[in-house]
Amino acid sequence: MTGPLLGPADLAVRGESVLVLDATVELAAARHDGDHTSVSGLAGWQEAHIPGSRHADLLNLLSDPAAGYHFAAPEPAVLAAALSALGVRDGVPVVTYDRNGGMWAARLWWLLDWLGVEAYVLDGGFAAWQSSGLPVSSDSADSARPAAPSASARSEAVPRAGGRLTARVRDGRWIGKSDIQAWLEGEVEATLVCALNPEAYAGEVPTRYSRRGHIPGSGNLPARSLVGADGRFLPEAELRAALGGLADDPDPVWIYCGGGISATVVALALTVAGRPDVAIYDGSLEEWSADPALPLELGRPA
Missing domain, CATH: 3.40.250.10 (Rhodanese-like domain)
Known part of the structure; x- marks a missing residue:
């Protein structure tokens, strides 16, 4: 993989060697000043998603609920623990996508990259995946399937499912x-x-x-x-x-x-x-x- 963008065909051939995360949040347009209406994108993921992907909850689990504004970045250790629960771990590249324009995928990519995780964004998101004629799943059991380590990770004996995520925080972000x-x-x-x-x-x-x-x-x-x-x-x-x-x-x-x-x-x-x-x-x-x-x-x- 080169650069942070990945096309649908490139993702398809990577298969289970990457962890794919759907970062969608449903955020309605403001009808009046102060109108901040948002809901988790989990229901949409359950209806249709890239096979093997998991839903990453940016609205709740990957944001700091104690902050004075929505979607605040958690402390690195807290974020790392939440990402670990999603299956993010050392040696497994992560590909993010969403179903409404790419900004949520970019946000999750930013958080992952901040922690030093090898991460990519599916260019064009779920719409690009579908328009490429690639398979779609509605199997919620996908959320429990661990991603397989990449070839380089296997050669370095990085822990498999249940392994660690080592946060390597990048300064200045x-x-x-x-x-x-x-x-x-x-x-x-x-x-x-x-x-x-x-x-x-x-x-x-x-x-x-x-x-x-x-x-x-x-x-x-x-x-x-x-x-x-x-x-x-x-x-x-x-x-x-x-x-x-x-x-x-x-x-x-x-x-x-x-x-x-x-x-x-x-x-x-x-x-x-x-x-x-x-x-x-x-x-x-x-x-x-x-x-x-x-x-x-x-x-x-x-």
């Missing part, structure tokens, strides 16, 4: 509210980018959060602009063009969105373009907008 405040004060250099669609960035549509708008001074690169109509990432040359110079930006690149999900799509695209040193503001606008003392700006870029 997250920023917090205080980092953004320091940036606004001119104390640090960075390029801050909002991954929401232009309407949400401008504050023209209802938001799931307390207030509309974007962090002053931040640019706008919609996550959806990086994928084609088929849900797959743009070809390499087009993708670099769509990134608008971010791949070669000399400053650190910080990305936020509404809740740290769409931002991971941009982070994934930058990794595909050869830039892995990107940080996500996990609390994003859900955390930022909840503090009335923090500034938000309306309108589109000039």
Whole structure:
């Protein structure tokens, strides 16, 4: 495997040598400001999924319920334990996918990659798998089937089912509210980018959060602009063009969105373009907008 994206045919030939995780969450569009309605994607997985895959619950099990915002990244040890329960372990590559646009697969990939797990995203998700004519399962017993170690893992005698997951945390993957405040004060250099669609960035549509708008001074690169109509990432040359110079930006690149999900799509695209040193503001606008003392700006870029 090369790069973090994997096509359906490539996944199909890997078979049981990888662990496949469906990361889908059903998140409804906001009908009014503050409307944050989301449910687990487990029911959809039970109805139809890639054979042998398991459902990974980003809404509950892979998020920190004590945080002040949805989908907060857990502490590494807690996350590692939850991933271990799903069958993630040393020596077994993980492929993530979802059924609605790829942002949930990107979020799970980001969490896995943060812990140093060899992880990939199924480009185009479940729709690409189906359109390739590959088999679909509704067997819930799939969730109990362990993935087989890869050939390299077997040669290194990595533990099989029930084996360990060793978290090798990668530094510099997250920023917090205080980092953004320091940036606004001119104390640090960075390029801050909002991954929401232009309407949400401008504050023209209802938001799931307390207030509309974007962090002053931040640019706008919609996550959806990086994928084609088929849900797959743009070809390499087009993708670099769509990134608008971010791949070669000399400053650190910080990305936020509404809740740290769409931002991971941009982070994934930058990794595909050869830039892995990107940080996500996990609390994003859900955390930022909840503090009335923090500034938000309306309108589109000039």
